[in-house]
Amino acid sequence: MNKKMLALMSSFVVVAACSNNSDTAKEESTQTKAAVVEKTCGKVTIAEMNWSSAALMANVDQFILKHGYDCDAQLVTGDTMPTGTSMIEKGEPDIAPEMWSNSLRDALDKGVAEKRLRYAGDSLSDGGEEAFWVPKYLTDEYPELATIEGVKKHVKMFKHPEDPEKSMFMGCPAGWNCQISAANLYRALDLKESGFDLVDPGSGAALSGAIAKAYERREAWFGYYWAPTSVLGKYKMTKVDFGTGIDEKHYMECISKEDCAEPKVTMYPPSSVQTVTTESFAANSPEAYQYFTKRSFKNSRMNDLLAWMEDNQADGKIAAEHFLKTSRDIWSQWVTADIASKIDAAIAKQ
Amino acid sequence: MSWLTEFPELSRETLVAIRKSLDNSYREFSREYGESIELFFDPLLAFLVWFEKLLLGTPWWLMIGIIALITHLAARSWRLTIGVIIALFLIGFFGMWENTMRTLSIITVSTMLSILIGIPVGILMARSDRTQMLVTPILDVMQTMPAFVYLIPVVMLLGIGKIPGLIAVIIYAIPPVIRLTNLGIRLVDKEVLEAAVSYGISPWQKLWNVQLPLALPNIMAGINQTIMMALAMVVIASMIGVAGLGQPVLRSITNQYFALGLLNGLAIVVLAIIFDRVSQGYAKRSQKYLGGRE
Numbered sequence: 001m002n003k004k005m006l007a008l009m010s011s012f013v014v015v016a017a018c019s020n021n022s023d024t025a026k027e028e029s030t031q032t033k034a035a036v037v038e039k040t041c042g043k044v045t046i047a048e049m050n051w052s053s054a055a056l057m058a059n060v061d062q063f064i065l066k067h068g069y070d071c072d073a074q075l076v077t078g079d080t081m082p083t084g085t086s087m088i089e090k091g092e093p094d095i096a097p098e099m100w101s102n103s104l105r106d107a108l109d110k111g112v113a114e115k116r117l118r119y120a121g122d123s124l125s126d127g128g129e130e131a132f133w134v135p136k137y138l139t140d141e142y143p144e145l146a147t148i149e150g151v152k153k154h155v156k157m158f159k160h161p162e163d164p165e166k167s168m169f170m171g172c173p174a175g176w177n178c179q180i181s182a183a184n185l186y187r188a189l190d191l192k193e194s195g196f197d198l199v200d201p202g203s204g205a206a207l208s209g210a211i212a213k214a215y216e217r218r219e220a221w222f223g224y225y226w227a228p229t230s231v232l233g234k235y236k237m238t239k240v241d242f243g244t245g246i247d248e249k250h251y252m253e254c255i256s257k258e259d260c261a262e263p264k265v266t267m268y269p270p271s272s273v274q275t276v277t278t279e280s281f282a283a284n285s286p287e288a289y290q291y292f293t294k295r296s297f298k299n300s301r302m303n304d305l306l307a308w309m310e311d312n313q314a315d316g317k318i319a320a321e322h323f324l325k326t327s328r329d330i331w332s333q334w335v336t337a338d339i340a341s342k343i344d345a346a347i348a349k350q
Numbered sequence: 351m352s353w354l355t356e357f358p359e360l361s362r363e364t365l366v367a368i369r370k371s372l373d374n375s376y377r378e379f380s381r382e383y384g385e386s387i388e389l390f391f392d393p394l395l396a397f398l399v400w401f402e403k404l405l406l407g408t409p410w411w412l413m414i415g416i417i418a419l420i421t422h423l424a425a426r427s428w429r430l431t432i433g434v435i436i437a438l439f440l441i442g443f444f445g446m447w448e449n450t451m452r453t454l455s456i457i458t459v460s461t462m463l464s465i466l467i468g469i470p471v472g473i474l475m476a477r478s479d480r481t482q483m484l485v486t487p488i489l490d491v492m493q494t495m496p497a498f499v500y501l502i503p504v505v506m507l508l509g510i511g512k513i514p515g516l517i518a519v520i521i522y523a524i525p526p527v528i529r530l531t532n533l534g535i536r537l538v539d540k541e542v543l544e545a546a547v548s549y550g551i552s553p554w555q556k557l558w559n560v561q562l563p564l565a566l567p568n569i570m571a572g573i574n575q576t577i578m579m580a581l582a583m584v585v586i587a588s589m590i591g592v593a594g595l596g597q598p599v600l601r602s603i604t605n606q607y608f609a610l611g612l613l614n615g616l617a618i619v620v621l622a623i624i625f626d627r628v629s630q631g632y633a634k635r636s637q638k639y640l641g642g643r644e
Contacts, residue, residue, distance in 0.1 A: 081604055161511040162399050174597045175604030200597060201510050203589040209505035216381045313366050
């Protein structure tokens with residue numbers, strides 16, 4: 001009874017303090033006291049990765065943790081590799097909302113085995129979609145380009161930027177995990193023998209810039225990309241079918257490994273995109289952790305959201321507001337009814 | 351009275367509208383003129399590709415010999431020449447020969463272009479205060495604007511690869527040679543100039559025979575800085591698809607392969623040292639020949 005009273009009081013103080021910024025210090029001390037009594041989550045850091053969907057998720061998580069679970073949730077900038085490594089080694093930040101976990105599967109699995117990390121759930125329920133793509137306006141004109149045989153047949157169409165005798169297949173930026181898989185598939189598909197040169201765009205920004213350039217000028221382009229992304233939301237592309245289906249075992253054992261001796265052709269299996277939290281967060285704040293086990297987006301919904309972000313040039317914060325305001329049916333399933341009403345109240349104040 | 355407590359900023363909608371209309375007009379521009387701009391750069395691209403192929407095609411021992419010879423002719427120091435030979439041999443021994451040649455090729459071409467463009471601009475700046483007033487802020491922007499801000503628009507215009515890389519390197523590396531050419535000419539003694547004019551020389555002779563030679567130490571310092579800054583851009587350039595030593599550095603950064611990063615980083619340093627000693631050695635000897643005037 002007493003506990004509940006205090007919790008109620010503390011949330012009242014938080015709300016009151018929100019409307020009066022000069023009281024921040026007082027609010028913080030009260031909040032810490034309440035946190036001790038109530039054993040809620042306290043300070044939580046969320047990694048805001050540097051791409052749109054992850055930024056959106058991080059901001060949604062921050063809002064919900066802050067207003068639904070009374071956490072002191074803060075965003076820290078991150079990227080897959082550095083954030084993953086830091087979570088395993090240092091236990092910081094607490095939450096990675098959208099981790100493409102295949103890219104550091106071994107390290108993460110080890111972290112989970114050593115009770116440093118937990119896989120809370122899937123951030124994207126359909127998984128990430130990797131593939132080789134050609135722009136849709138090309139397949140509209142030449143339907144056979146939707147298969148790899150067709151692409152090989154029209155090899156001359158895909159002009160190389162530096163060598164008129166070769167054609168360009170744009171791979172994945174240096175150092176990314178997909179650089180290995182794309183290079184192995186490039187070998188398996190005999191693209192070199194067909195006249196394609198594997199070009200390294202050097203960075204994600206250059207890769208999307210190259211797609212934008214090709215698209216704006218209706219040029220031929222053939223290369224690696226992934227979804228859901230704002231790029232594929234905005235520039236419609238056709239997935240090139242290898243005609244083999246997915247051989248997940250071979251993909252995991254060979255295609256995704258650097259020392260793959262004899263790569264065989266396979267489509268990309270859906271890659272798992274997970275919410276990863278530190279063990280200490282999961283143990284200290286079981287209620288908030290429950291939220292992360294349920295928080296999950298469908299790819300179609302995410303594509304719409306990303307297209308909205310692109311259209312409105314919105315950052316993660318504004319997109320999160322938009323999502324929370326317009327998609328109560330989705331996020332209310334992630335939390336209990338009373339927490340949902342707390343969030344409603346907070347949204348109304350925005 | 352909200353403007354007292356809050357900055358009177360544009361509304362979000364207006365800001366977004368402005369940003370979007372600017373972006374769209376840039377897209378339209380690139381759609382309209384992109385191809386012709388690409389065509390304009392085609393000869394330069396062909397030269398870059400040819401030069402890279404030349405460096406890659408030359409046998410390694412001949413290449414080391416040529417670089418050692420240039421070093422020796424410029425610096426006249428056996429110790430340095432032998433050091434250069436050993437360093438280059440080690441680069442090849444650790445499997446970085448091809449990437450080093452690629453980097454050498456793009457850095458050489460961009461330095462040449464920087465000098466070719468930079469010195470005339472510096473001369474113009476020195477001749478007119480108004481030009482100086484105009485050019486100085488532009489140079490400030492070029493040196494401080496984060497590279498990716500202009501790189502991605504350039505990629506949208508010209509695609510990835512050597513030309514955007516070259517443009518990025520030149521934008522970042524050209525300011526020192528312009529600034530120091532300007533400064534060097536402005537620092538030439540007024541009395542020396544008066545004496546020269548009183549002998550009745552033409553303006554062209556004044557520039558070519560008096561001002562430039564006397565400004566040479568400063569100009570050489572500028573060229574030296576330009577080369578160093580060009581090498582510093584190797585990694586940034588590789589982020590838009592320029593092949594060379596930058597790519598393994600990028601790979602090592604994202605994967606935490608420290609040794610790979612260090613080796614390739616050291617190879618960039620070796621190139622920098624060679625360029626530096628050659629240009630400085632040349633500068634020193636050309637100043638020695640001027641020494642008589644003191």
